[in-house]
Amino acid sequence: xxxxxxxxxxxxxxxxxxxxxxxxxxxxxxxxxxxxxxxxxxxxxxxxxxxxxxxxxxxxxxxxxxxxxxxxxxxxxxxxxxxxxxxxxxxxxxxxxxxxxxxxxxxxxxxxxxxxxxxxxxxxxxxxxxxxxxxxxxxxxxxxxxxxxxxxxxxxxxxxxxxxxxxxxxxxxxxxxxxxxxxxxxxxxxxxxxxxxxxxxxxxxxxxxxxxxxxxxxxxxxxxxxxxx
Amino acid sequence: xxxxxxxxxxxxxxxxxxxxxxxxxxxxxxxxxxxxxxxxxxxxxxxxxxxxxxxxxxxxxxxxxxxxxxxxxxxxxxxxxxxxxxxxxxxxxxxxxxxxxxxxxxxxxxxxxxxxxxxxxxxxxxxxxxxxxxxxxxxxxxxxxxxxxxxxxxxxxxxxxxxxxxxxxxxxxxxxxxxxxxxxxxxxxxxxxxxxxxxxxxxxxxxxxxxxxxxxxxxxxxxxxxxxx
DNA sequence: CTTTTGTATTCTGTATGCAGCATTTTCTGT
DNA sequence: ACAGAAAATGCTGCATACAGAATACAAAAG
Numbered sequence: 001x002x003x004x005x006x007x008x009x010x011x012x013x014x015x016x017x018x019x020x021x022x023x024x025x026x027x028x029x030x031x032x033x034x035x036x037x038x039x040x041x042x043x044x045x046x047x048x049x050x051x052x053x054x055x056x057x058x059x060x061x062x063x064x065x066x067x068x069x070x071x072x073x074x075x076x077x078x079x080x081x082x083x084x085x086x087x088x089x090x091x092x093x094x095x096x097x098x099x100x101x102x103x104x105x106x107x108x109x110x111x112x113x114x115x116x117x118x119x120x121x122x123x124x125x126x127x128x129x130x131x132x133x134x135x136x137x138x139x140x141x142x143x144x145x146x147x148x149x150x151x152x153x154x155x156x157x158x159x160x161x162x163x164x165x166x167x168x169x170x171x172x173x174x175x176x177x178x179x180x181x182x183x184x185x186x187x188x189x190x191x192x193x194x195x196x197x198x199x200x201x202x203x204x205x206x207x208x209x210x211x212x213x214x215x216x217x218x219x220x221x222x223x224x225x226x227x228x229x
Numbered sequence: 230x231x232x233x234x235x236x237x238x239x240x241x242x243x244x245x246x247x248x249x250x251x252x253x254x255x256x257x258x259x260x261x262x263x264x265x266x267x268x269x270x271x272x273x274x275x276x277x278x279x280x281x282x283x284x285x286x287x288x289x290x291x292x293x294x295x296x297x298x299x300x301x302x303x304x305x306x307x308x309x310x311x312x313x314x315x316x317x318x319x320x321x322x323x324x325x326x327x328x329x330x331x332x333x334x335x336x337x338x339x340x341x342x343x344x345x346x347x348x349x350x351x352x353x354x355x356x357x358x359x360x361x362x363x364x365x366x367x368x369x370x371x372x373x374x375x376x377x378x379x380x381x382x383x384x385x386x387x388x389x390x391x392x393x394x395x396x397x398x399x400x401x402x403x404x405x406x407x408x409x410x411x412x413x414x415x416x417x418x419x420x421x422x423x424x425x426x427x428x429x430x431x432x433x434x435x436x437x438x439x440x441x442x443x444x445x446x447x448x449x450x451x452x453x454x455x456x457x458x
Numbered sequence: 459c460t461t462t463t464g465t466a467t468t469c470t471g472t473a474t475g476c477a478g479c480a481t482t483t484t485c486t487g488t
Numbered sequence: 489a490c491a492g493a494a495a496a497t498g499c500t501g502c503a504t505a506c507a508g509a510a511t512a513c514a515a516a517a518g
Contacts, residue, residue, distance in 0.1 A: 023309045059503045065297045072301035080252045097391040107332045162326040166395045
């Protein structure tokens with residue numbers, strides 16, 4: 001992927017709704033996040049404030065603030081007097097994260113079955129169907145994005161802000177790994193099959209089943225990505 | 230508690246080990262954290278950069294960086310063009326956090342039984358005994374601190390960095406609530422009893438039992454603090 | 459040829475200055 | 489006297505400037 005670093009475009013408006021001024025901080029944070037996830041900034045790379053700021057067309061002050069924010073999210077590491085470096089995750093780190101993610105999604109599954117409205121479930125079904133379509137066509141990138149969306153959406157159904165937060169942090173940390181990991185056809189098929197089970201269980205509001213499938217799905221996720229780590 | 234705000238003392242050394250220079254950022258972050266937890270900055274309060282910086286004896290720049298860091302931790306909220314305010318947690322928020330914390334500690338319990346060394350368990354036993362001593366004397370503050378330490382220590386035993394991270398974030402967010410919550414004698418006794426069960430289960434390395442007790446303990450925690458929220 | 463030390467450069471850490479937005483106060487018209 | 493508008497104040501957001509630490513390089517000594 002390795003795009004070249006492009007200056008940050010400061011979009012003036014967020015579209016419809018109340019006219020909200022540019023929030024440079026947020027823009028910078030997500031921009032840097034993407035750069036890390038997509039590999040423009042690979043693990044171990046030092047985040048050079050002067051250079052990076054110049055490339056993005058931003059002064060050091062807001063850049064530093066964004067870096068501190070990302071540090072708290074765990075994407076970069078702050079070394080006193082030596083700046084920030086992109087955090088490197090070991091295989092064990094990834095496995096640990098998946099273990100926690102598994103537990104969180106199991107919980108999310110249970111809560112979702114209790115709290116979700118039919119309409120919300122229907123939306124996820126739509127995402128799922130679209131994802132399957134992408135799978136059949138072999139569109140990996142869109143598949144990947146829809147996959148993430150579905151998992152996040154199920155967590156949203158649980159209507160538990162803390163759960164969504166924790167899940168989001170881990171999901172973000174893992175994005176880079178998943179972004180790289182390219183499982184073979186048979187494993188991909190298995191993943192899709194698990195997703196199918198998920199949707200069925202959700203529509204049936206079968207707590208135990210949904211929780212079980214989500215857990216199994218993430219256990220298998222480890223098998224799928226372990227080679228890439 | 231409401232201490233008056235005191236200038237930040239810049240400690241020169243962290244004790245033994247390699248002589249490390251003052252890390253103002255870290256100091257500021259934990260100082261602000263403490264101020265929020267202990268109620269010097271109550272929920273809804275705007276964090277006035279000029280004023281606060283002057284009181285702490287620090288310029289606005291590092292202060293802003295620390296605030297951004299805390300924002301990512303979820304202790305303060307950033308409002309565009311209007312600075313940062315201390316986040317206010319609703320009863321549902323607290324309940325949600327405890328739900329997630331429960332799940333995480335259940336997981337920690339299972340992992341801890343597998344991974345912990347005898348020595349590590351002995352250390353927790355020591356903390357526990359000390360805590361019980363404090364309970365018998367009625368020393369609430371020390372009891373509270375040791376209580377937190379024990380929970381964190383058990384999570385540490387699991388040797389899962391991601392788990393420890395997520396647990397730490399939630400623990401921090403809840404600290405303020407727990408700091409306030411003063412349960413009555415009978416509930417306090419029940420909590421101590423649960424801790425007793427925990428230690429016994431841990432020493433027996435009884436995964437199921439430890440996990441169950443930890444879960445129950447946190448369910449009850451909600452009963453103990455719900456009045457304070 | 460290797461090692462060590464002194465110096466120069468580069469980068470981080472912190473302070474300060476300036477512009478724009480939000481809010482409040484004051485002024486004006488009815 | 490009251491409503492609305494305009495000015496004034498205060499604060500945030502960003503940029504720049506300065507000081508100190510770390511690193512890299514070069515020269516000299518073993």
